[in-house]
Amino acid sequence: MAETRLHAAPERWSGLSPIKFVLLVAVLALIVASMTQVAPTPKQLADGVPGMIRLADRMMPPNLDPVFLTRIFWRIVETFQIALVGAAIGILLSLPIGWLAARGVTPLGRGGYLVKAFVSLLRTIPDLVWALLFVATVGLGAVAGTMTIVVDTIGFCGRFFAEAIEDAEKEPQEALSVIGAGKVSIFFGAILPDTAPSMINTSLFALEKAVRSSVVLGLVGAGGIGQELKVAFDLFQYQNASTIILAIFVVVLLMEWATDRLRASLQ
Amino acid sequence: MADVLDLETTQKRAAAIRQGLGDLVLSASDLGKSYHGGSRILDGVNLNIRQGEKVALIGSNGSGKSTLLKCLIGLHPISCGKVEIMGDAFTDTAPARVFHRIRRKAGFVFQNHCLVRRRSVLSNVVHGMLGQRGSWRGFSQTLAPQGWRDAAMEALADVNLASYADARADSLSGGQQQRVAIARALVRRPQFLIADEPAASLDPVSGHDVMALFATLCRDRGITLLYTTHDMDHARDFSDRTLALRRGRIFIDRPSAEITKRDLQETFDG
Numbered sequence: 001m002a003e004t005r006l007h008a009a010p011e012r013w014s015g016l017s018p019i020k021f022v023l024l025v026a027v028l029a030l031i032v033a034s035m036t037q038v039a040p041t042p043k044q045l046a047d048g049v050p051g052m053i054r055l056a057d058r059m060m061p062p063n064l065d066p067v068f069l070t071r072i073f074w075r076i077v078e079t080f081q082i083a084l085v086g087a088a089i090g091i092l093l094s095l096p097i098g099w100l101a102a103r104g105v106t107p108l109g110r111g112g113y114l115v116k117a118f119v120s121l122l123r124t125i126p127d128l129v130w131a132l133l134f135v136a137t138v139g140l141g142a143v144a145g146t147m148t149i150v151v152d153t154i155g156f157c158g159r160f161f162a163e164a165i166e167d168a169e170k171e172p173q174e175a176l177s178v179i180g181a182g183k184v185s186i187f188f189g190a191i192l193p194d195t196a197p198s199m200i201n202t203s204l205f206a207l208e209k210a211v212r213s214s215v216v217l218g219l220v221g222a223g224g225i226g227q228e229l230k231v232a233f234d235l236f237q238y239q240n241a242s243t244i245i246l247a248i249f250v251v252v253l254l255m256e257w258a259t260d261r262l263r264a265s266l267q
Numbered sequence: 268m269a270d271v272l273d274l275e276t277t278q279k280r281a282a283a284i285r286q287g288l289g290d291l292v293l294s295a296s297d298l299g300k301s302y303h304g305g306s307r308i309l310d311g312v313n314l315n316i317r318q319g320e321k322v323a324l325i326g327s328n329g330s331g332k333s334t335l336l337k338c339l340i341g342l343h344p345i346s347c348g349k350v351e352i353m354g355d356a357f358t359d360t361a362p363a364r365v366f367h368r369i370r371r372k373a374g375f376v377f378q379n380h381c382l383v384r385r386r387s388v389l390s391n392v393v394h395g396m397l398g399q400r401g402s403w404r405g406f407s408q409t410l411a412p413q414g415w416r417d418a419a420m421e422a423l424a425d426v427n428l429a430s431y432a433d434a435r436a437d438s439l440s441g442g443q444q445q446r447v448a449i450a451r452a453l454v455r456r457p458q459f460l461i462a463d464e465p466a467a468s469l470d471p472v473s474g475h476d477v478m479a480l481f482a483t484l485c486r487d488r489g490i491t492l493l494y495t496t497h498d499m500d501h502a503r504d505f506s507d508r509t510l511a512l513r514r515g516r517i518f519i520d521r522p523s524a525e526i527t528k529r530d531l532q533e534t535f536d537g
Contacts, residue, residue, distance in 0.1 A: 169384075171377065171379065171381040172381050172382065172383045172384075174342070174377075174381065175375075175377060175381035175382075175394075175448075175451075176394055176397055177342075178340055178342065178370055178375045179370060179375075179394065179395060179397050179398045179451075180367050180370040180371045180397065180398020180399075181394070181397035181398050181405075181406075182397075182398075182403075184403065185397045185398075185403055185405065185406050188406040188407070189383065189386075189390075189394055189397060189405070189406030189407070190383050193383050193384075193385040193386050194383065194384070194385060196385065
């Protein structure tokens with residue numbers, strides 16, 4: 001009681017400095033200003049909703065013709081192959097890249113920052129842009145898709161592998177160093193076992209991401225089910241499109257379920 | 268054949284030590300260590316250890332015990348002075364290859380064992396072979412040559428843990444993990460073993476067992492042992508000689524049996 005009388009309560013906004021307040025107002029003003037430019041107006045929404053209902057109506061029922069379904073099945077298989085092979089190669093390449101980029105561990109010293117910058121470059125360019133580049137260089141088809149997934153996976157896993165390596169327990173590394181082990185032996189003997197759970201987790205996320213990416217890569221001609229989806233929309237075959245969208249939904253859902261189960265078993 | 272020769276060498280070494288004929292294994296003169304900012308951790312340390320000796324290094328927290336051990340194997344660079352370990356000498360400008368040579372000949376046991384937790388006990392002991400020429404396969408027992416696996420199993424048997432070879436390192440108790448660390452240090456049959464408070468993280472019974480194991484293995488194989496400890500019983504019971512470090516200097520160097528209560532007071536209170 002006496003304690004309460006002696007000490008006044010802190011200011012209500014004690015954590016908010018004038019600079020923070022100005023920044024907060026500026027961000028809010030930017031959002032409001034942007035909304036007037038790009039957010040849908042109520043009129044546009046009112047006009048668009050009936051259009052969407054009409055499109056949904058034209059998509060029903062999905063095309064369940066066995067010949068079409070067989071074609072879609074093989075396209076789904078190809079999509080999965082692009083994701084699997086691309087992610088596998090990307091994850092394998094991310095191991096040495098992550099090691100070379102990891103601060104305090106890389107044998108390149110300050111050169112590690114260059115590797116990190118290279119990984120950032122791979123990550124910041126969107127996968128569809130990579131796909132356009134690879135379609136332009138190796139031509140239309142699944143190979144361009146696989147190469148896109150490889151690059152995209154390195155951008156993702158390279159960063160997280162490097163962070164995991166930086167956070168690995170230092171004592172076992174020191175112990176192996178004292179024994180006279182080289183940097184490669186320390187990587188395989190102490191760092192990799194310690195970071196394996198984190199790396200497997202990251203790899204599963206990368207695989208999930210690769211499946212989602214490989215679905216849309218076909219839109220720019222990089223193989224997989226996306227190519228079928230583009231053709232269906234271009235030719236106004238909306239019933240075909242709804243079948244493809246359902247197939248994509250099932251594949252992505254199955255993939256997420258499988259990786260969730262794998263992650264849970266690793267806990 | 269190689270094993271027979273190894274055994275003969277070890278027996279000869281042990282016999283020579285019993286007769287007090289051991290060569291100089293470690294010699295440090297005017298060794299100093301200071302960090303950026305000027306604080307001097309070690310200040311003119313002079314130290315000689317003969318083959319087969321078991322030497323305890325005592326001192327209060329911050330007296331420089333661990334720093335001294337780490338300087339001896341190049342984990343911390345020294346600021347001045349000269350160190351010679353089994354024929355390899357270094358100063359403050361030593362190239363890395365000198366420390367590689369020293370580390371190949373000497374074993375090191377850390378206070379908190381520093382095992383790779385997710386690897387098997389056997390893999391951790393096989394790690395002891397890393398650093399040997401052409402031993403890149405030593406990072407896992409799965410890939411290691413059969414000779415190394417046999418040597419690791421033998422080292423595990425020496426510390427009474429052969430039946431745990433396949434267990435994960437972190438499934439063992441603290442005392443058992445420290446015994447695995449000892450096996451890892453012994454697998455290469457080092458001539459010189461350095462241990463940084465090997466019993467500090469263990470309960471009194473496990474700590475005593477680990478120190479007894481150390482002393483027995485070193486005596487039987489003629490291994491020179493230098494270890495740090497806070498426990499005077501461990502210094503008296505398991506070493507021939509005790510060194511006391513205070514403010515970065517060795518101020519007591521005499522047979523362990525002759526260490527008095529007053530010495531201890533000066534070491535830990537001073």
